[in-house]
Amino acid sequence: MRERAASIGAQFLLVGSTTLLMLGGCATLTVVPAERLEEQRLTQAAEPVAHIYAANWGWYLFKYIPIITGSLSRPGVPSWPVLFSDEVRIDALVQKVSAESKRNGGTVLTDLRTRDRSYWVPPLLIFWLKEYEVSANSSRVP
Numbered sequence: 001m002r003e004r005a006a007s008i009g010a011q012f013l014l015v016g017s018t019t020l021l022m023l024g025g026c027a028t029l030t031v032v033p034a035e036r037l038e039e040q041r042l043t044q045a046a047e048p049v050a051h052i053y054a055a056n057w058g059w060y061l062f063k064y065i066p067i068i069t070g071s072l073s074r075p076g077v078p079s080w081p082v083l084f085s086d087e088v089r090i091d092a093l094v095q096k097v098s099a100e101s102k103r104n105g106g107t108v109l110t111d112l113r114t115r116d117r118s119y120w121v122p123p124l125l126i127f128w129l130k131e132y133e134v135s136a137n138s139s140r141v142p
Helices: 002-023 090-103
Strands: 026-033 047-061 065-069 108-120 127-140
Touching: 026 090, 047 090, 090 108, 090 127
Parallel strands: none
Antiparallel strands: 026 047, 047 065, 047 127, 108 127
16 A cells, blocks of 8 residues: 555656646746837827836745746747746846836836736645736837
8 A cells, every 4th residue: 555655656746847847937028119009108208119028937846946937038939947046036027127128228117017926736736836927118208
């Protein structure tokens, strides 16, 4: 009986570990340029540059220890996720959105919104999925 329980436990750990590595983490950065905003103003006194959205998610042990996360250095590019690095943070995403705004010529960010979600994944027992999102409107003051 004990041997069977040990075998089932080992299989469960193998399946859980494989699932984590297969699903990995993912980082996304999406920029909607002003040309696609149908001449809508984002603020009264500034010229619209873009709407910017960034997201990152990853797997954590006991919710706080990062196992595998998306890479903010190259969001949206298929690559290996980052191992054991806490890349799923609001401050890192706000910095990414701000840098992208500046790169596109923006000088003002408005309507900065954040969203964070954490989920315990019951079949994997000790693992949590964390997902953070940040979006903002980028404008240029004349």
